[in-house]
Ligand SMILES: Nc1ncnc2c1ncn2[C@@H]1O[C@H](COP(=O)(O)OP(=O)(O)OP(=O)(O)O)[C@@H](O)[C@H]1O
């Protein structure tokens with residue numbers, strides 16, 4: 001039964017979904033994702049890899065900003081910490097990539113305490129500014145600790161192998177990123193259905209009531225910082241694997257804005273929304289490019305020159321439009337459509 | 349018999365304003381105890397002091413031998429105290445079920461790692477928590493709205509959700525701040541019945557702030573009356589309702605019994 005409340009076993013209450021149709025769709029999606037690099041060309045696979053990395057980053061930020069309500073503009077900083085940890089350990093210390101990926105998350109989580117602890121009492125705009133400042137500080141630290149980070153020279157990230165496969169290009173990279181993305185999403189979904197995720201959302205919706213219900217704000221806010229940054233750090237490491245050369249210019253402020261745009265477009269607070277938003281916005285520049293290419297001629301070449309600016313503008317427009325008119329985001333639209341159809345013809 | 353909760357010379361000043369002034373009273377285990385008084389008398393402030401949301405300027409608040417003025421707010425639920433708020437304090441973006449599950453927080457143990465894996469113990473604990481929450485949902489007769497997002501519910505329903513969340517703490521002492529305000533007569537009678545059930549069936553101790561004199565007189569074992577931050581009377585409902593100071597306070601502020 002699709003809409004009823006009746007359940008036969010308690011375990012159904014805690015299942016991610018007890019609806020076979022949902023599981024069938026998930027299975028179909030996973031199957032499609034698994035065969036994608038076989039049927040797609042290299043360029044499309046690369047796009048898909050970028051989108052999946054964006055999903056990991058968005059799911060990570062969602063823990064902090066969507067679930068716990070702590071607005072962060074520090075995404076670029078945490079991505080940089082992850083990417084540099086991965087690069088340094090891989091290239092200078094010859095760690096295997098299966099160890100550098102979690103290490104990137106751990107270092108990012110540890111660094112998150114540096115911004116988390118001093119900003120425990122901050123909310124909203126004040127926290128956003130603090131995290132923004134943090135991300136500039138990270139840039140400077142990377143630039144000036146040249147002996148570790150190679151400073152302005154950047155790092156050529158290479159030599160990442162798993163079972164002999166070069167996981168920095170093609171299908172092996174794709175499968176590694178897909179695996180990490182699935183793990184991140186599962187982790188986020190699982191946390192959300194335990195006391196941990198509920199404590200976070202309680203803090204977001206009413207922190208005094210949360211405290212009275214037994215939730216230690218310090219502990220759960222710091223935990224949100226750490227879990228979020230761990231996932232974002234791993235996303236940073238994946239970026240460094242994909243692009244193979246990192247310097248601080250890669251981790252510009254636009255990445256933080258972009259990540260916030262993912263969440264707002266998808267629907268703040270929802271894991272599904274974070275995923276939808278990340279995928280949609282990752283493909284948006286490509287869709288714009290294709291649209292202009294169809295117009296042909298000079299507009300297309302003009303666009304080629306200004307793709308970066310157009311991307312930034314698109315994020316701005318998305319944030320403004322969705323905050324104002326579609327506050328529940330794509331996931332909210334989807335829910336509305338679904339209730340409309342499941343109630344049809346009794347709608348309204 | 350030593351009291352479950354007792355206030356000793358409790359004073360709270362906000363700058364120049366003394367909101368609570370040397371208040372004393374004691375609540376015995378298993379009682380329904382009402383705290384009443386005109387608007388601005390200091391009732392909610394007393395609740396905020398008991399629930400460690402505010403720290404008193406002076407005085408001690410003992411619960412089961414422990415001084416609540418010295419414990420962190422988040423340990424209250426673990427000690428067995430739960431409260432509702434005068435102005436809604438629900439988690440409005442979440443479902444009714446999730447709101448109630450937050451109330452269970454102090455009873456759950458899952459650590460972040462096992463939560464992320466959602467396996468074995470974490471899963472069993474969640475299933476147990478859901479069973480408890482479903483019991484409360486049945487008790488409060490809110491099964492039809494259990495999957496609704498709380499922010500979309502009516503005021504009265506949201507208050508019921510807050511009550512459910514407080515019950516999920518499974519407290520020894522339940523603090524209810526103007527539970528029935530904004531409710532219609534039928535909802536009010538439901539709530540009065542629920543409170544009596546809690547006392548009779550679970551032996552729960554209830555301390556409530558209430559403006560609805562009908563409910564106060566019907567179900568309270570004892571009543572404390574405050575005005576301008578001071579206690580002006582204390583006793584059984586029958587005793588306080590004929591107390592000249594109480595009549596004066598209520599008539600003086602143009603607020604009669606409902
Ligand atoms: N945080 C605060 N800061 C300053 N003044 C406060 C604060 N909280 C309460 N007060 C003041 O303390 C006095 C008592 O307020 P309180 O809310 O305790 O009254 P109350 O008895 O609950 O009234 P009501 O019946 O209207 O709910 C009021 O004058 C109020 O303005």
Ligand SMILES: [Mg+2]
Nearest residue numbers: 391392393434
């Ligand atoms: Mg009040």
